[in-house]
Amino acid sequence: MDIPVKNPITRENHYKICFVCLGNICRSPTAEGIFQHLINERKLENHFEVDSAGTSAYHIGESANSKSQRTAQKHGITLHSKARQFDASDLDYYDLVLAMDNENLKNVRQMANGNHEKKIGRMRDFDPNPGNGEVPDPYHGGPEGFENVFQIVQRSCETLLDELETHVQR
Ligand code: 4NP
Numbered sequence: 001m002d003i004p005v006k007n008p009i010t011r012e013n014h015y016k017i018c019f020v021c022l023g024n025i026c027r028s029p030t031a032e033g034i035f036q037h038l039i040n041e042r043k044l045e046n047h048f049e050v051d052s053a054g055t056s057a058y059h060i061g062e063s064a065n066s067k068s069q070r071t072a073q074k075h076g077i078t079l080h081s082k083a084r085q086f087d088a089s090d091l092d093y094y095d096l097v098l099a100m101d102n103e104n105l106k107n108v109r110q111m112a113n114g115n116h117e118k119k120i121g122r123m124r125d126f127d128p129n130p131g132n133g134e135v136p137d138p139y140h141g142g143p144e145g146f147e148n149v150f151q152i153v154q155r156s157c158e159t160l161l162d163e164l165e166t167h168v169q170r
Contacts, residue, residue, distance in 0.1 A: 001121035004095060005167055013168050016049045016093060019123065020086050020108055021100040024054030027135050027149055028100060029064040029081035030072060031123060034150075035157045037077050042161070047168040051094075053086035055107040060085060065139070071146040075154075091116045098123045098160075101134040126160040127152060 019031035032052040039048045063069070064079035072079050091097065091112050097120050099105035108120055124130045135152050138145035 001125045002118065003163055003167065004118045014047055014049070015095050015164055015168070017051075017096045017098065018086070018090055018094040019050070019052040019098050019100070020055060020104050021052070021135075022054055022056050022104060022137065023059045023065075023139065024052055024081065024083035024085075025059045025062055025065045026068045026138055026146070027123075027153065028052035028054065029079045029083075030068050030149055031098070031100070031153045031157060032081055033064075033072050033077045033079040034154050035161065038157055038161050042165065044161075044165065044168070044170075047170075048164070052081055053084050053090060055086055055104050057085050059083040065146075067138070067143055067146045068149075071143065071150050075150060086111070088112075091119075095119055096121070098125075101137065123153065123156045123160075126163070127156040128159055129155065 019028040021027040029052050032050050035050050039045055060083050062083045064081050069079050088111050097108055099108050099122050105122055112120060122133055123135055124133045135149055136145065138149045
């Protein structure tokens with residue numbers, strides 16, 4: 001997808017990003033945690049705000065899934081999310097809304113009702129090795145599925161931040 005570049009005259013110099021999956025307990029909290037970690041490593045905290053949400057209401061208020069937490073921790077990342085449901089106001093607030101799979105993408109687009117086209121995309125639009133373009137749902141599977149999600153999301157987040165970093169002035 002094309003990154004919506006900030007207005008070069010006002011130079012807001014700040015990106016707000018929301019990652020979206022179904023439950024907001026596995027994939028999008030992993031993306032939020034990894035992306036925030038990369039922001040901190042690159043000392044870009046003043047230029048980015050990151051959050052995550054789910055299209056469903058199934059797990060509202062829950063911390064990240066224990067297998068997602070364990071997997072992230074193994075890689076030195078702590079997941080701090082509390083699950084919430086994505087809603088229409090998020091489409092106004094965030095500059096980029098990245099869905100984990102095609103079903104989440106469809107739901108976000110339906111909510112946008114033809115608006116905000118440019119800011120809506122998929123996490124794997126930024127994966128150098130994008131496979132089928134979806135981050136697979138690991139919820140009912142074993143730990144290897146969670147590790148696979150971590151690897152996909154890590155690659156994608158690195159490429160995404162490489163790209164966005166070129167649009168902010170330090
Ligand atoms: P997530 O994973 O969308 O990556 O958070 C799931 C979490 C819960 C369910 C499905 C997927 N569920 O059906 O409850």
